[in-house]
Amino acid sequence: MTSIRVTETPxxxxxxxxxxxxxxxxxxxxxxxxKAPMMEEEMxxxxxxxxxxxxxxxxxxYAGEAEAAGHDEDALAYRRDERAYRNLLLVEQPNGDxxxxxxxxxLYAAYADxxxxxxxxxxxxxxxxxxAKAEKETAYHLRHSAEWVVRLGDGTPESHERTARxxxxxxxxxxxxxxxxxxxxxxxxAGIAVDPASLRDTWRATVADVxxxxxxxxxxxxYMQKGGRSGRHSEHLGHLLTELQYMQRTIPGAxx
Amino acid sequence: xYTQGLASGVDTNERQLEDAAxxxxxxxxxxAEERIEPNDWMxxxxxxxxxRQISQHAHSEIIGMQPEGNWITRAPSLRRKxxxxxxxxxxxxxxxxxxxxxETLGVAREEMVDQxxxxxxxxxxxxxxxxxxxxxxxxxxxxxxGAAIMNQIPLCRCSYGPYARAMIRVCKEESFHxxxxxxxxxxxxxxxxxxxxxxxxxxNRWWWPCLMMFGPPDSASQHTDTSTRWKIKRFxxxxxxxxxxxxTVPQAHFLGLTVPxxxxxxxxxxxxxxxxxxxxxxxxxVVAGNGPCNTQRLERRRRTEQDGAWVRAAxxxxxxxxxxxxxAAAAA
Ligand SMILES: [Fe+2]
Ligand SMILES: [Fe+2]
Ligand SMILES: [Fe+2]
Numbered sequence: 286m287t288s289i290r291v292t293e294t295p296x297x298x299x300x301x302x303x304x305x306x307x308x309x310x311x312x313x314x315x316x317x318x319x320k321a322p323m324m325e326e327e328m329x330x331x332x333x334x335x336x337x338x339x340x341x342x343x344x345x346x347y348a349g350e351a352e353a354a355g356h357d358e359d360a361l362a363y364r365r366d367e368r369a370y371r372n373l374l375l376v377e378q379p380n381g382d383x384x385x386x387x388x389x390x391x392l393y394a395a396y397a398d399x400x401x402x403x404x405x406x407x408x409x410x411x412x413x414x415x416x417a418k419a420e421k422e423t424a425y426h427l428r429h430s431a432e433w434v435v436r437l438g439d440g441t442p443e444s445h446e447r448t449a450r451x452x453x454x455x456x457x458x459x460x461x462x463x464x465x466x467x468x469x470x471x472x473x474x475a476g477i478a479v480d481p482a483s484l485r486d487t488w489r490a491t492v493a494d495v496x497x498x499x500x501x502x503x504x505x506x507x508y509m510q511k512g513g514r515s516g517r518h519s520e521h522l523g524h525l526l527t528e529l530q531y532m533q534r535t536i537p538g539a540x541x
Numbered sequence: 542x543y544t545q546g547l548a549s550g551v552d553t554n555e556r557q558l559e560d561a562a563x564x565x566x567x568x569x570x571x572x573a574e575e576r577i578e579p580n581d582w583m584x585x586x587x588x589x590x591x592x593r594q595i596s597q598h599a600h601s602e603i604i605g606m607q608p609e610g611n612w613i614t615r616a617p618s619l620r621r622k623x624x625x626x627x628x629x630x631x632x633x634x635x636x637x638x639x640x641x642x643x644e645t646l647g648v649a650r651e652e653m654v655d656q657x658x659x660x661x662x663x664x665x666x667x668x669x670x671x672x673x674x675x676x677x678x679x680x681x682x683x684x685x686x687g688a689a690i691m692n693q694i695p696l697c698r699c700s701y702g703p704y705a706r707a708m709i710r711v712c713k714e715e716s717f718h719x720x721x722x723x724x725x726x727x728x729x730x731x732x733x734x735x736x737x738x739x740x741x742x743x744x745n746r747w748w749w750p751c752l753m754m755f756g757p758p759d760s761a762s763q764h765t766d767t768s769t770r771w772k773i774k775r776f777x778x779x780x781x782x783x784x785x786x787x788x789t790v791p792q793a794h795f796l797g798l799t800v801p802x803x804x805x806x807x808x809x810x811x812x813x814x815x816x817x818x819x820x821x822x823x824x825x826x827v828v829a830g831n832g833p834c835n836t837q838r839l840e841r842r843r844r845t846e847q848d849g850a851w852v853r854a855a856x857x858x859x860x861x862x863x864x865x866x867x868x869a870a871a872a873a
Contacts, residue, residue, distance in 0.1 A: 322845075338622060363617075363618075533618075541618045
């Protein structure tokens with residue numbers, strides 16, 4: 286089916302970006318199903334994936350309402366191509382080994398947890414309500430991924446090595462968490478969004494604490510990758526969307 | 542059903558050695574519908590039969606995650622994606638409760654999992670069939686979870702307490718899965734011609750393997766006697782199969798689908814549906830390891846174990862360090 290065209294007001298774009306973060310990361314976690322290193326972790330990865338997909342659904346529904354062009358959650362998730370997706374590059378990075386997945390989760394949750402907490406006092410009542418639920422969920426994701434990063438970092442030489450490597454691989458995608466553009470400025474101005482710059486110290490402190498306990502060194506900030514927010518993605522996202530959108534594209538316009 | 546490969550477990554010599562009085566008391570308790578608990582005396586063969594049955598059931602839940610997991614990343618809507626992920630997570634939870642129930646009989650989960658990975662333990666034959674389209678997810682919920690319920694509802698009254706209690710919890714979730722699967726089928730059948738065709742195709746492929754889930758016909762099954770006397774099994778394979786067919790055929794008709802059995806007919810005299818001959822050769826082949834996905838399913842499980850080995854080693858090493866830190870702190 287042909288892709289939809291979304292009329293992106295600042296609010297629509299702002300909400301879509303968060304929805305895409307949640308869906309893409311939730312999808313990545315769902316790829317672990319049946320492959321987790323232990324059955325208890327199978328349950329935990331599914332829990333986190335379900336939380337994120339739930340957040341995505343609420344956010345897409347709201348983006349659709351804000352756009353008022355009749356696009357529901359599925360139209361927005363299944364009928365935009367990769368150039369229209371607005372998620373962070375960090376969340377689309379492949380699962381890799383369990384260390385990559387847990388480090389990715391930590392780096393995201395250490396940002397998302399204070400982000401949603403701050404968003405609870407957004408002037409936008411819908412976003413504030415979504416934030417209240419998302420904050421509780423993200424607090425658990427942060428705790429869970431932090432525990433694993435500590436265990437892996439301070440586990441065996443092999444797990445330490447793998448976790449250190451994961452950290453190096455993913456670090457260049459952390460700069461984008463704090464990027465802002467005209468959309469963010471407008472939303473911050475309106476009291477709808479929080480300024481990500483205000484979350485930076487909290488994020489660094491959280492990550493530094495976990496890495497310290499994990500006997501890992503925080504990488505230096507080198508050149509940072511960006512582009513996700515404006516639809517310039519890594520090659521990975523197209524494959525993810527090809528799989529995600531397969532049925533809706535194969536039998537267009539059907540009810541499922 | 543999840544235990545079709547069960548072989549006869551009673552060794553006569555062994556039984557003679559056991560105290561006849563204890564045995565009689567045990568049977569009296571069973572006859573009085575009392576629950577046997579982990580610390581109660583039980584015949585060795587009872588314990589062995591249960592370990593085999595419960596662990597096979599647990600393995601089935603875990604292997605069963607694969608065919609459905611195959612569609613999580615391709616589910617056609619966000620609602621379906623979340624529901625499917627949650628369902629597969631439930632199945633993993635069932636596996637965990639069941640391993641825990643088996644552990645009350647004195648066997649460790651690791652040991653049971655090792656047997657599965659070594660190809661020495663059985664799991665339900667149904668999970669050796671591939672999920673080729675989205676409609677297979679509907680068909681599995683409707684038919685496979687439906688067949689599981691038929692088998693597991695009587696197990697809620699199984700004489701062994703921990704198994705019976707696990708089944709009560711599991712059955713609630715399986716009925717939810719069954720309704721969800723049927724609802725997927727209903728949506729497809731009310732959808733486009735292509736969707737309905739997909740639903741019919743799924744029924745065509747899953748119908749016969751689902752009838753096989755109840756195990757060999759009563760005429761060919763050797764182990765029902767002891768299991769029945771011990772109230773582990775309360776209905777024969779054929780009885781359960783008939784209940785399933787009676788419940789399912791009208792549901793297929795309501796969907797507007799054709800059951801792929803030209804000999805299927807309603808017998809006015811007995812009030813039951815009568816199905817055509819089951820291809821027991823196919824069943825034997827699948828149980829023997831020659832089903833379309835046997836190799837793939839076990840390979841995948843083994844690879845998952847291997848890939849996770851370093852993570853489990855790290856968790857153990859970390860726990861050890863924590864323990865020695867705590868001990869050092871306590872000593873200081
Ligand atoms: Fe189950
Ligand atoms: Fe089951
Ligand atoms: Fe189920």
